Amino acid sequence: MAEPVSKTHLYLLVGLACTLGLFGGLGTYTFTYARGLSYFSNDPRACMNCHIMREHFDGWQKSPHHAVATCNDCHTPHTFFAKYLSKAENGFWHSKGFTLQDFHEPIMIRPHNSAVLQRNCVSCHEQIVDGIDTHPGNPDRMLDCVHCHREVGHGPIR
Amino acid sequence: MITRLTERRGVAIWTLVLLLGGTALATFLVLMLYQNIVAREAEATKDVFRVVEVDDRTVDPAVWGKNYPRQYDSYRRTVDTERTNHGGSEAFQHLDKDPVWRRIFAGYGFAVDYREERGHAYMLQDQRETERVTKLKQPGACLHCHASVMPAYIDLGLKAGVPAGKENWEAQIQKGFEEVCKMPYSDATKLVEHPVSCIDCHDAENMNLRVNRPAFLTGIRALADSDYATPHLPSIERWRRDGRQGQYEPNIHATRQEMRSMVCAQCHVEYYFKGEGKLVTYPWSKGLKVEQMEAYYDEVGYKDWTHKESGASALKAQHPEFEMWSQGIHARSGVACADCHMPYVREGAIKVSNHHVRSPLLNVAQACQSCHRIPEKEITARALLVQDRNAALLRRSEKAVVDLIDAIVSAQKSGASDVQLKAPRDLQRKAQWRLDFVSAENSMGFHAPQEAARILAEAIDYARQGEIAVARDAK
Numbered sequence: 001m002a003e004p005v006s007k008t009h010l011y012l013l014v015g016l017a018c019t020l021g022l023f024g025g026l027g028t029y030t031f032t033y034a035r036g037l038s039y040f041s042n043d044p045r046a047c048m049n050c051h052i053m054r055e056h057f058d059g060w061q062k063s064p065h066h067a068v069a070t071c072n073d074c075h076t077p078h079t080f081f082a083k084y085l086s087k088a089e090n091g092f093w094h095s096k097g098f099t100l101q102d103f104h105e106p107i108m109i110r111p112h113n114s115a116v117l118q119r120n121c122v123s124c125h126e127q128i129v130d131g132i133d134t135h136p137g138n139p140d141r142m143l144d145c146v147h148c149h150r151e152v153g154h155g156p157i158r
Numbered sequence: 159m160i161t162r163l164t165e166r167r168g169v170a171i172w173t174l175v176l177l178l179g180g181t182a183l184a185t186f187l188v189l190m191l192y193q194n195i196v197a198r199e200a201e202a203t204k205d206v207f208r209v210v211e212v213d214d215r216t217v218d219p220a221v222w223g224k225n226y227p228r229q230y231d232s233y234r235r236t237v238d239t240e241r242t243n244h245g246g247s248e249a250f251q252h253l254d255k256d257p258v259w260r261r262i263f264a265g266y267g268f269a270v271d272y273r274e275e276r277g278h279a280y281m282l283q284d285q286r287e288t289e290r291v292t293k294l295k296q297p298g299a300c301l302h303c304h305a306s307v308m309p310a311y312i313d314l315g316l317k318a319g320v321p322a323g324k325e326n327w328e329a330q331i332q333k334g335f336e337e338v339c340k341m342p343y344s345d346a347t348k349l350v351e352h353p354v355s356c357i358d359c360h361d362a363e364n365m366n367l368r369v370n371r372p373a374f375l376t377g378i379r380a381l382a383d384s385d386y387a388t389p390h391l392p393s394i395e396r397w398r399r400d401g402r403q404g405q406y407e408p409n410i411h412a413t414r415q416e417m418r419s420m421v422c423a424q425c426h427v428e429y430y431f432k433g434e435g436k437l438v439t440y441p442w443s444k445g446l447k448v449e450q451m452e453a454y455y456d457e458v459g460y461k462d463w464t465h466k467e468s469g470a471s472a473l474k475a476q477h478p479e480f481e482m483w484s485q486g487i488h489a490r491s492g493v494a495c496a497d498c499h500m501p502y503v504r505e506g507a508i509k510v511s512n513h514h515v516r517s518p519l520l521n522v523a524q525a526c527q528s529c530h531r532i533p534e535k536e537i538t539a540r541a542l543l544v545q546d547r548n549a550a551l552l553r554r555s556e557k558a559v560v561d562l563i564d565a566i567v568s569a570q571k572s573g574a575s576d577v578q579l580k581a582p583r584d585l586q587r588k589a590q591w592r593l594d595f596v597s598a599e600n601s602m603g604f605h606a607p608q609e610a611a612r613i614l615a616e617a618i619d620y621a622r623q624g625e626i627a628v629a630r631d632a633k
Binding site for chain 1 (some may be wrong): 170171174175177180181182184187188189191192193195196198202503504506507508523524527528531
């Protein structure tokens, strides 16, 4: 014999269904409004959705690498799983920082992202630089490429 | 059996309640996030609020502040008082901190009162209250840089017969400037009511940077007319290359980046009051280096005062920040005053330049780190190293100059003649001018470390040469 469903139970179920619907609807709306899908793409414009990266985007457009590399080519790992893990991790900190406005100014790359960047320099330029023993993430053993070639990605800086 | 059923139902109900509450909270947070995104988007599209009309006669910064609340908020912070290792914005008495300066300035107003300058907000009040103004007689010329004085200049210019109209704007300012300079300070100061304000750097119509201080315009044109190399001010070099047509017009020829230094150079410079008219004049026609300005003063036969102890014709260096910066690596690399003293700050989704003008040492992250990507502590340590070395050399130079004063005084007591003391007094003028140049400049050598050291080395050399001259000529 099925147990009779109490009135309280029923109200709660209906309430839960409603809030779940609201959550789903508002969540999807916010996600769409915030151009959430763009973050899964390789489009550099997605990186300046929140305006913080506007100067970096501007600089990249005027840089030597503009024609050959986008943000993701240098700043995310090149394998599928590592790339989306990196996007998720950085995306979380970026969203948190921008929403709560509690990040360091000026923004600076973190060591493990710097290591990703260094590996990506080598990944494209390995034919020329394979004689150089680089140590991504360990500037004490070997300086990163961008220590000297600062302007290749984001153009001239003062 | 019945109890177990009730218990299970109880658990089920509480689970449902928790789920419902959790989902409601999540929904609430999603809405807050949405609201936050909308707000950031709005910030990025609107950063100016035209709620009142401002024009070239609107001196009161509070009125501009209604249109530009972000800039105004930081501008008002120049009231803050903070001490740095070698300066800052606290009005401590230099004469008590370093009593040798009472002797170096003997017979001059600065031996009476030499307080460290406070922030921009206090420039007019501090000038009205300094004992150099209350105990000694000063001209209206001082207002050129201590007040938002342009409307007063224009009014007096019009009154003196310069035709009205925007096309005669510079002529009106120039004429009014000449009138105010020769007035007694006590009368002239009644014409003004605000310290430096928005119109001193900005064009009210379009917010472009603009220079209008007449002494600066005359000075920078004299500099452009000379052959002094200005790699840090490329528009001057371009104007010269293009055949020096007409006169150099900073408001037309200079780039925005140059203007971000020139608006400051309207006042943060070496100057003197020329002739009976007490016209504020920047001695730049031979160049911006310490010996070139000295050559200018020597040529026109200028002295600020006669040293009370030694009788030397002494010069007072003012606050030659622009000239010193011009000799340094930052200027050479295209870094403007505003890059370090008014760095960009982010407010939500937009960036505004920080109008709280102050020492970069109080704001290293924003002032230095956008170019120097090393830890703040390391940047501060490097800057302090430069300043501490400069301070050590400065103390040594003070000692050398005071020793020379002592030598001259003692020779005078033993009856040396003016002819015998001419060379030592001239050398005192040279040494003291260099010492004061680095001491009065507000960066403790940082704006151009090597240049500051070179100048102090010359100061010590001239002072000791002076002592040798006393020993040789005034036996």
